Amino acid sequence: xxxxxxxxxxxxxxxxxxxxxxxxxxxxxxxxxxxxxxxxxxxxxxxxxxxxxxxxxxxxxxxxxxxxxxxxxxxxxxxxxxxxxxxxxxxxxxxxxxxxxxxxxxxxxxxxxxxxxxxxxxxxxxxxxxxxxxxxxxxxxxxxxxxxxxxxxxxxxxxxxxxxxxxxxxxxxxxxxxxxxxxxxxxxxxxxxxxxxxxxxxxxxxxxxxxxxxxxxxxxxxxxxxxxxxxxxxxxxxxxxxxxxxxxxxxxxxxxxxxxxxxxxxxxxxxxxxxxxxxxxxxxxxxxxxxxxxxxxxxxxxxxxxxxxxxxxxxxxxxxxxxxxxxxxxxxxxxxxxxxxxxxxxxxxxxxxx
Numbered sequence: 019x020x021x022x023x024x025x026x027x028x029x030x031x032x033x034x035x036x037x038x039x040x041x042x043x044x045x046x047x048x049x050x051x052x053x054x055x056x057x058x059x060x061x062x063x064x065x066x067x068x069x070x071x072x073x074x075x076x077x078x079x080x081x082x083x084x085x086x087x088x089x090x091x092x093x094x095x096x097x098x099x100x101x102x103x104x105x106x107x108x109x110x111x112x113x114x115x116x117x118x119x120x121x122x123x124x125x126x127x128x129x130x131x132x133x134x135x136x137x138x139x140x141x142x143x144x145x146x147x148x149x150x151x152x153x154x155x156x157x158x159x160x161x162x163x164x165x166x167x168x169x170x171x172x173x174x175x176x177x178x179x180x181x182x183x184x185x186x187x188x189x190x191x192x193x194x195x196x197x198x199x200x201x202x203x204x205x206x207x208x209x210x211x212x213x214x215x216x217x218x219x220x221x222x223x224x225x226x227x228x229x230x231x232x233x234x235x236x237x238x239x240x241x242x243x244x245x246x247x248x249x250x251x252x253x254x255x256x257x258x259x260x261x262x263x264x265x266x267x268x269x270x271x272x273x274x275x276x277x278x279x280x281x282x283x284x285x286x287x288x289x290x291x292x293x294x295x296x297x298x299x300x301x302x303x304x305x306x307x308x309x310x311x312x313x314x315x316x317x318x319x320x321x322x323x324x325x326x327x328x329x330x331x332x333x334x335x336x337x338x339x340x341x342x343x344x345x346x347x348x349x350x351x352x353x354x355x356x357x358x359x360x361x362x363x364x365x366x367x368x369x370x371x372x
Contacts, residue, residue: 031055035070037133038087042072042140045126050074065101065273066091066136069143084143085125090136095348097341099218101273103137104129109247109272110141112192119184120144120268144268146258149173154294155254156303167305169263174254174306175315180266181252181287182319185280189247197277204245204277209236212336219344220355227361228343231336231368240326243279250274252283253290284316285330286337293338297363328371335364 035055043050050072058067066089073082090101107127114121122141129137149155155162161170189195199207209232216228249256251274258267288309295302307315313324342360346352355361 034068034134038068038070038140039072041128041133042126046074048074048076065089084145085140086122086143087138087140089134089138092136095344097344097348098273099215101137103127103139105275106272107139109192109194109275112194113184113187113269116192117184117187119180119187120266122268122270144258146260146267147263148256148258148270149254151255154298154300156291156294156300161303165263165305170303170305171307173259173263174312176259176266177254177257178287178312178315179319180257180269181249181283182316184249184269185246185283185320185322187247189245189277192247194247194277203239203243205239205243205279208276208278209239212340216340219340220347223347223355225340225343225356227356227365227368228336228340231332231339231364234368234372235329235333235336238329240279240329243326244322245277246280248276248278248280248283250276250283250286252287254287255290279326279330280320280322281324281326282330282333284313284324285327286334288312289331289334289338293360293363296366297359331367332364332371335360335367339364 035052038055039050039052042052051074052070052072055068055070058069066087068087068089069084070087071082071084073080075081088103088106090103091097104127107124110121111124113119114124122144125140125142127137127139128134131137147160149161150159153159161173165173189197198204202210213232216225216232220228249269249272251271256271257269259265260267291302291306292309294300313327316322317324339358339360342358343355346354346358
């Protein structure tokens with residue numbers, strides 16, 4: 019897993035620190051200091067994430083605030099062809115303003131690339147704990163070693179409940195009806211995107227498994243689907259749980275937010291967990307509810323039917339398989355482009371349904 023991380027890094031940490039000091043000082047109207055910038059290694063595979071504290075003097079006292087910066091990647095072979103940080107920021111702002119879904123508190127968006135060379139936004143750091151991707155939480159880490167079976171079940175339940183409550187939001191009231199394209203359903207828009215993504219990500223190479231999945235998805239599109247603003251990357255690793263592990267402190271990573279059937283988030287949530295287990299030939303973390311129980315909980319909490327779940331399992335597998343294929347190609351692992359655990363798992367799911 020470690021080799022499959024083309025996360026772009028900041029070469030000039032000190033220079034970046036000084037530029038952020040200047041930008042935040044200008045926006046805050048006071049001189050601030052940043053003593054240290056760090057790049058977390060436990061989660062994330064695309065955007066650049068910076069952690070830092072800002073320090074300033076006011077009213078005769080020293081103040082400190084913990085912040086996070088998300089930067090648009092600037093590397094030769096990124097994971098995605100386009101990164102719309104403005105949309106990510108707008109989604110978090112709208113969700114935070116119009117609901118009780120916990121999102122990071124936003125501090126500012128900069129679309130002018132002259133400062134750091136890329137767009138970026140800054141948000142306050144939410145205190146809590148995030149299930150790790152590296153190592154996967156079912157193999158090592160705090161969820162495995164520091165929680166009981168009952169606590170793991172509780173964490174899973176509150177994550178699913180949060181996702182279900184999010185799906186009850188009206189995308190039109192949030193202001194995202196602008197994402198609709200005339201004469202195309204949201205699903206048709208997404209399938210067109212992933213077909214173009216395959217061509218871009220594989221740089222002209224064939225991808226038999228991905229092409230097979232897309233052909234099946236095109237031929238078996240559900241009819242009369244509900245439409246919500248989907249999270250896009252719904253998974254445990256994108257949730258900050260409160261320090262007491264009794265609730266959700268913040269929902270993270272909205273870079274794949276899109277209009278669509280909310281079942282796609284549910285299927286992605288389960289499928290990404292399955293990649294750590296079935297995909298890697300490992301057992302699931304003991305204590306987590308079954309996928310069937312998860313579907314039932316989500317249906318009851320959201321009010322939506324999961325009748326199209328099998329379709330969106332393949333949809334999830336296609337997306338994850340193509341993303342991982344891009345990562346393999348971008349990191350020089352050409353032999354793994356179609357032989358990675360992600361593609362093997364997708365092929366297994368395709369064989370089950372066909």
